[in-house]
Amino acid sequence: MTDIITLENVTVRYGRHVALQDISGAFHSGSLTAIAGYNGSGKSTLLKTIVGIKKPNSGRISIKGSPKIAYLPQITSIQRDFPISVLKAVCTGFWSRVGNFNAISNDLKRNATAALAEVGLIGFENRQISELSGGQFQRMLFARVIVQNASVVLLDEPFTAVDAETTARLIQILLNWHRQGKTVICVLHDLLLIQKYFPDSFVLAGKCLGHGHTHKMLEDKLLSFDLDMAEICAGPETEAHLKHDHSHHDHTHD
Amino acid sequence: MTTVIMTIPMIDMVLDPFIQYAFMRRALAACAILSLGSTPLGVFMTLRRMTLVGDAMSHAILPGVALAFASFGLALLPMTVGGLIAGITVAILVVFLTRYTQLKEDASFTMLYLLCLASGVVIISLKGNSVDLLHMLFGNILAIDNASLHLIASVSCITIFILAIFYRGLIIECFDADFASAARHGRSWSRQIFFVLLVINLIAAFQALGTLMALGIMILPAIASRFWTNNIDNIIPLSIGIALLSSVAGLLLSYYERIPSGPTVVLIAGTITLISVLAGRCGSLVSFICNKD
Numbered sequence: 001m002t003d004i005i006t007l008e009n010v011t012v013r014y015g016r017h018v019a020l021q022d023i024s025g026a027f028h029s030g031s032l033t034a035i036a037g038y039n040g041s042g043k044s045t046l047l048k049t050i051v052g053i054k055k056p057n058s059g060r061i062s063i064k065g066s067p068k069i070a071y072l073p074q075i076t077s078i079q080r081d082f083p084i085s086v087l088k089a090v091c092t093g094f095w096s097r098v099g100n101f102n103a104i105s106n107d108l109k110r111n112a113t114a115a116l117a118e119v120g121l122i123g124f125e126n127r128q129i130s131e132l133s134g135g136q137f138q139r140m141l142f143a144r145v146i147v148q149n150a151s152v153v154l155l156d157e158p159f160t161a162v163d164a165e166t167t168a169r170l171i172q173i174l175l176n177w178h179r180q181g182k183t184v185i186c187v188l189h190d191l192l193l194i195q196k197y198f199p200d201s202f203v204l205a206g207k208c209l210g211h212g213h214t215h216k217m218l219e220d221k222l223l224s225f226d227l228d229m230a231e232i233c234a235g236p237e238t239e240a241h242l243k244h245d246h247s248h249h250d251h252t253h254d
Numbered sequence: 255m256t257t258v259i260m261t262i263p264m265i266d267m268v269l270d271p272f273i274q275y276a277f278m279r280r281a282l283a284a285c286a287i288l289s290l291g292s293t294p295l296g297v298f299m300t301l302r303r304m305t306l307v308g309d310a311m312s313h314a315i316l317p318g319v320a321l322a323f324a325s326f327g328l329a330l331l332p333m334t335v336g337g338l339i340a341g342i343t344v345a346i347l348v349v350f351l352t353r354y355t356q357l358k359e360d361a362s363f364t365m366l367y368l369l370c371l372a373s374g375v376v377i378i379s380l381k382g383n384s385v386d387l388l389h390m391l392f393g394n395i396l397a398i399d400n401a402s403l404h405l406i407a408s409v410s411c412i413t414i415f416i417l418a419i420f421y422r423g424l425i426i427e428c429f430d431a432d433f434a435s436a437a438r439h440g441r442s443w444s445r446q447i448f449f450v451l452l453v454i455n456l457i458a459a460f461q462a463l464g465t466l467m468a469l470g471i472m473i474l475p476a477i478a479s480r481f482w483t484n485n486i487d488n489i490i491p492l493s494i495g496i497a498l499l500s501s502v503a504g505l506l507l508s509y510y511e512r513i514p515s516g517p518t519v520v521l522i523a524g525t526i527t528l529i530s531v532l533a534g535r536c537g538s539l540v541s542f543i544c545n546k547d
Contacts (some may be wrong), residue, residue, distance in 0.1 A: 015352075015353045015354060016354070048432070048436075052435075052436060052438075052439035052441075053435045069436070071432070071433060071436040073430060073432035073433055074432075077430070077432050078429065078430045078433075079301075079303075079428065079429055079430070082301070082428065082429045082486075083480070083483070083484045083485060083486045083489065084425075084429060084486050085485075088486075089429065092425075092426045092429065092433070095426055095434075095437055096437050099422075100419060100420060100421070100422045101422075128484050130484075144433075
């Protein structure tokens with residue numbers, strides 16, 4: 001299997017804060033990979049760096065063959081009260097195709113409506129996005145990914161604030177992309193979902209702790225149900241910090 | 255018959271000041287041009303949640319304008335260049351401070367705009383008199399000359415042109431900045447272009463309304479229009495309409511009541527905004543109470 005995205009010693013900083021340090025690894029073409037790690041481990045930063053939002057301070061990211069990439073950002077970074085209808089929001093996915101000047105044709109609007117039907121939002125076209133629940137909003141974002149028809153899909157915590165039924169529906173869409181041969185990379189926290197649906201994992205804790213088959217990550221206890229993943233993944237510094245946090249937490253409870 | 259008799263004086267009351275006096279026509283032209291150029295920019299500022307940044311930037315231009323005034327007097331070109339340099343310097347300083355110190359963006363803006371406002375007022379006070387200071391702070395729209403009108407018109411044309419070119423991209427960026435950035439592979443100058451547009455519009459509005467009121471005609475109609483429509487494409491025309499209405503009503507009120515024109519225009523815009531917040535169709539206090547029941 002060929003590598004479509006390769007990371008070589010990638011370091012990313014936000015001002016003085018190092019978000020990713022010396023990350024190396026690769027994502028195979030057509031793979032379905034979960035990026036896992038505790039809060040602040042650099043998962044979202046990694047996606048943003050791959051997609052070009054953040055530039056690495058050092059190191060290199062190679063993407064083979066300039067594939068079309070669709071990116072679904074974290075729901076918290078989107079203005080949910082923005083005055084726009086659901087259909088128009090999905091049509092923003094055509095931006096790369098139509099540019100700033102071309103009109104969005106009726107054909108493209110039909111594509112957007114079909115994508116909304118696929119995620120179970122038929123009849124929501126003219127509603128304001130501010131009227132959508134968290135789950136409906138996430139489904140709308142999936143519809144926007146669908147209309148982009150990209151071969152690489154990057155998803156940042158797509159199951160946050162989503163009920164079990166919607167999660168199941170979105171997982172099916174995700175698996176469908178995988179079956180179609182798309183490369184899917186997804187940031188998520190839920191170890192059950194990772195174990196059940198994601199053949200590959202990329203485990204982060206500021207640096208790369210490991211990447212490869214998910215069952216191997218579980219065997220190596222880089223992903224674990226037994227203990228808090230944060231404790232396992234952390235280096236000595238973070239471990240000391242976590243211990244301090246825990247003792248403070250316990251003290252607070254006392 | 256009664257209606258006709260009542261209507262004619264009303265029309266006269268509205269038209270006469272503009273027909274009789276050139277300074278009123280100039281003031282109206284300045285406000286109308288600002289409404290067409292600056293108000294759409296204000297809409298994008300509210301959508302990007304940058305209204306307080308705009309407020310800070312309106313004060314940030316003052317030291318540059320004041321230094322130019324101290325050196326060259328009330329000359330348009332030096333004051334424009336001075337304001338531009340001061341505004342862009344503050345914007346760059348904010349980025350620098352936010353990135354390399356623990357100061358957040360809002361605190362950086364607040365610190366710098368207070369510094370700018372205070373230093374600007376001190377410089378003007380040292381070199382000018384209280385009339386000059388009032389002129390800088392509140393503008394003098396009734397004394398606007400041809401050169402200032404040309405500046406305002408040029409800035410408005412540039413603004414409309416750039417907003418028209420980047421309209422779709424700006425909308426997407428306001429809605430979902432990360433998605434927009436990803437679609438452009440991180441190569442986007444829109445924030446920088448937006449800041450330059452903001453600074454030049456503030457300098458243009460400063461000619462008419464002064465540093466304290468410049469933002470009024472830009473932001474207040476944009477806020478008000480948001481309470482009347484949920485359609486992004488209707489917000490800009492509606493806000494332009496509110497800005498024009500505020501301009502005409504404000505100038506007439508100031509003419510008949512002999513009160514300062516710039517603040518009166520902003521006061522009318524503010525009153526319309528307050529009414530919109532209370533009783534608008536979308537998200538107002540009244541709609542909140544009605545939906546609660």
